Amino acid sequence: MRYVAALLAAGRSVRFGDSDKLLAPWRGRPLVSWAAEALAEADVAERIAVVSSPQVADILPNGFTRLTIAPGLPMSRSFRLALDHARRTGADGLLLALGDMPNIDAALLERLLGMPAGGACTDGRSRLPPAFIPAAAFATALSDHEGDFGARTFITHLPDDQLIHIAAAQALDVDRPEDLGPLG
Secondary structure, X not given: OOEEEEEEEOOOOOOOOOOOHHHOEEOOEEHHHHHHHHHHOOOOOEEEEEEOOHHHHHHOOOOEEEEEOOOOOOHHHHHHHHHHHHHXXXXXXXXXXXXXXXXXXXXXXHHHHOOXXXXXXXXXXXXXXXXXXXXXXXXXXXXXXXXXXXXXXHHHOOOHHHEEEOOOOOOOOOOOHHHHHHHO
């Protein structure tokens, strides 16, 4: 199987203030580097990163193809670009991670890749990325791509048995400076 892994790292960071949250320090490294490292360890044929900041692009590990979009666009544009790339290159599936989720790891991503019908995560309250979208679901995943929703429609409609339960700490999604907590 030929899978593409995509790091969505072009967010607007509107709730974070004036600075780029993806470059904020987290455990001694830029926030985005943690999710990028997890994707770098995943068993996939290709890794892409959707970025709008040259500074974010510069700190990504080797092996990522950078797809650049204009700053300030909603997440749905990043998601669509990643999904279109996967479809255009004949991928059998797309593994999707967000650059502001520093506690995901390669083991979780491998579990998602092992779900042929697709999968996502839950912390017991919400359904959330990372997610795996098989090629058979690409058209459905693209059907609701407006606003800042990304893969939300695909994730929302997954059956419960296609969700991996993760701890709240692993589900951390940094939106505000205070989300970095004492470890930032």
